[in-house]
Amino acid sequence: MEIDRDDGRSPSQLRPLSCSHNVLHRAHGSASWSQGKLEREYEMILKRTLQSICILTLNPNTTTSIIVQFVNDDGALLVCAINAACAALVDARIPMKHLAVAICCCLADVGYVILDPTKLEEQKMKGFAYLVFPNSVLSVILEGSSLVEGESTEHGIITSVTHGVMPVEEYLKCVERGRAASAKLSDFLRKSLQSQLSSDSSKAA
Template sequence: MIELLKQKKKRTNGIKHCEIGWQSKLLSNSTYYRPCESQVLRLDTTIFETSRGTRMVHDRPDGRNPNQLRPLVCARGLLHRADGSARWSQDNTIVIAAVYGPKAISGRRENPARAVLEVIWKPKMGMAGPSEREAEFILKRTLEYIVLTAMHPNTAISVIIQVVSDDGGALSCAMNAACSALVDAGIPLKGLIAAVTCAVDKDGVIYLDPINKEEKEFHGHACLVFPGKPMSSFAPAGLALDSEPIERGIVTSVTKGILSAEDYLNCLERSRAASVKIAEFARSSLEKAQRGVELVVAS
């Protein structure tokens, strides 16, 4: 598990758990998911009651509730030369993932026990820098949890990430895109993953799926990756990650900024609930893709 946790002073956050509702409809070759206005938990006022007293909720630039995700879009099979590809977007954050392989390799990189997984992160503009190298490492370690590399020894599986636009949450968007592309390529997996980004303001109020402006202004934010329901026949019953049941475990945790232990645990709870909805959408998009629908959109 990749985890960076910076503690300042202990906080007590009494924000209640909030669920997210969804509705869907088919638009030509797309599956469109939108948070149901009647199902999303609404606040009577713009105030949260916490153990630290009454706290005002910041107005979000896009008008969303703190518990709402941005529109989701998933398109598969976009690149004909790749073995698998997917475009995953969360409103104005768009990432394309391409998968090549398994392909035979030789020399130092060859591993007789398993396939070698490599990740290349291409920024929207300019050359890749330290932040892109860090993202490559995080994404590689995450995908190694779900890819059944032992099924293809002496081969390499390449995952190419192209950031088309970044308005916050690019890492979690890339996680979801890479998982969708691996499925499109027919790579054996233990199961799917669902990545969620959340931000915390100075009062401990949690905001799901922050945009770039919110990530910069708020106290801290976290990218959390959760395992979805096992989808492969190779995954045994009771599959566990780091000794935790797969339905409750966490694959990757990356935090930036200042988060107290209490804030972090509240982020985990809120993000886990959101990841269930993202996983449901990913599975639905896969089912529709198998029926010939290549593009899946969600909001």
Template sequence: MEETRRDGRRANQIRPLAAEQGILNRADGSARFVQGNTSVLAAVYGPAPAKSLRMERSEGATLDVSFKPESGITSSADAESEALLRRSLEEVVLRSRYPRTVVSVIIQVIVDDGAVLSAALNAATMALLNAGVEMTGMALSVTCCITATVSGRSVLLDPCKAEEIDAAATAVVATLSAGGGVLSCHAVGSMSQEEYFACCEAASLGTTAVRSFVRLSAEQKVNREAETVR
């Protein structure tokens, strides 16, 4: 018999999703992504001309990603999160279309109740869509954790903060919507090779639900805007 989690979910079930696009007037694109109680706001500025030679690339745009925690000053862990987010977004943004420019992505954590890095990538992707930045597909993410249960160690999809704290290991898996291939997998803690691949497989399946939600949310926004034009 499958054990239920403290919030009543099954092991392979993600939390309820919600999102809004275009909520910041001064940004070229913006989005709020909510997953359970976790809430993240992303803003995109650009593509805009690079203001320094250090940021200018003749072969394509530079992605400047800033990750701001829920509270306090930015830590080394936040800097690592910035690097992970930037690498995932660089895989999908068609930077060659925007030479000598900078695309700034600013991510602000509103509430961190688990899987915040996945929510941050999903918010950033929706903000880039809202800004009209060309991409090969959507970079979307789901987090998994390995936890001990009565029947042994098991994989939990989309853990809340309490589950992350109790977990033996976590894995943040980013996938590409076009084809569903894994873009990156950032694992922390102790897990076996079998558990690692189980996390990747579970997260890839979980991302299918996230992808459907993001597409539906974007389509609904377009339809609402079309209605206001009529």
């Protein structure tokens, strides 16, 4: 039985993605990400996620501040924050081990896994998971940009946050579906960032 969603999407269909760069003129790196009230818990999750992908040893005497401002909350808020912050770090040329690609998976009462839920869908589901997967930084950064040699892309999950009731089997199903969807997000992020980096390289030349 196929589950019907209010906005007409299939369970595995993501909402339209949008990513803009250099949205703040006085910041070293900035990005705007749309995919539809950040609490202290979300702040700590965001901080730990980004610390795990940034290479902090190259510039030990520097501090990187990330300020997240929400324009609208239409579901998957933490996911949007992680994706936007990651794009901003690349925009600022912060050395990274790899990129982070976040996705939200919801578990419906009938057992279906729904990707990228709206705010209303999140409230109706019996459980949902925020999953962050690694993606190779080499697939985005162009030749000549700052890279750290020898950094390998990790496999697995960078961050996992669950809410509500979710048995182990259903959680593993969410991970499987989320990993498959992260490939689409990675491709979108790669094309978006490569376009920006190519534009910057042309201006520098």
